Amino acid sequence: MGPSITPSTATSPASRVSAGQPRRSRSRDAFDNPSRSLKQTWKPTHTRKKEVLKALGIFQRATAEHLWCMLRPGDSHDRLTRDTLNALEGDGKVRVETRLESNHQLWVLTEQGHKEAKQLLPGNVRVSALRKPKYDTHGNPVVDDGFDEHAAAITMTAAVLTGAGFGTPLSWQTEIGHKLPYGYTQYADLTMRAPDADVPAMLLEVDRVNEPVDDLVAKVRRYSDWFELLAPKADAVKEKAARRQGAAVHDFPLWSRIYSATGREGCVPVAFVFTGKTTAQRASRMRRLEQAARRYFAGAAYPGAQFTAVDYH
The missing domain is CATH 1.10.10.10 (Winged helix-like DNA-binding domain superfamily/Winged helix DNA-binding domain)
Known part of the structure; x- marks a missing residue:
């Protein structure tokens, strides 16, 4: 995203000019x-x-x-x-x-x-x-x-992505809650369902580079906790057995009952959109979040092997 995603400074292609914005060459x-x-x-x-x-x-x-x-x-x-x-x-x-x-x-x-x-x-x-x-x-x-x-950035994020061909306005919902057993509800700024754009489901968080990185890491942790929740009436014993056997466990988690299949192993993608401040500040924020939250998505080192991997089962 550009330096600012707010309505006052949103950037449009050169051939598209907001009629609500004055031009210097004419009144x-x-x-x-x-x-x-x-x-x-x-x-x-x-x-x-x-x-x-x-x-x-x-x-x-x-x-x-x-x-x-x-x-x-x-x-x-x-x-x-x-x-x-x-x-x-x-x-x-x-x-x-x-x-x-x-x-x-x-x-x-x-x-x-x-x-x-x-x-x-x-x-x-x-x-x-x-x-x-x-x-x-x-x-x-x-x-x-x-x-x-922040509300302006959320709306404009959806507008920019929709205009770029990722779904339609009906692909979006705002402030969808994900309840956790310890009494906290993680609300997603945006949820997108756009199978036509090869994005069956995605959760988005919008940050204007004004939240502490620790708060963003906490969001990743809470999403990770939510993805681990079992669906009501799901058999925990069978789920554990499936994990040990390396079998698919998609039928057990709660998230699979709410969001459509992604067509690949793993949970629903969570995306962070950074806007505001300078390019350097946004890049720094991305690196810091990736480093601090790495334990929630990085592959595990295999004993005696020269690689890391994620076992999505």
């Missing part, structure tokens, strides 16, 4: 409001409206740039996406929750839009909670500034 108004003489028609379609509703149903909050990168990466800029949002606002299905420091508007579903998104999304996709508007004691709307940089 903001001129860029945001193309001349009526242009041949391209800015007309939100029913299909685009449904796309936006479903995406906001999954991610809860997003900017037009997020939705543009995720839903229509082939568009030259985000004008049509913004027009679609404006049309949905007129229909009473979306609203602007706040305006970010980057001057991007942050969009959420209204109660009406939330109900429609539930109907549009498949039953196996978790719909995010409704963001209800807040009011002060006088009944005036209160601007909600709870959307932080």
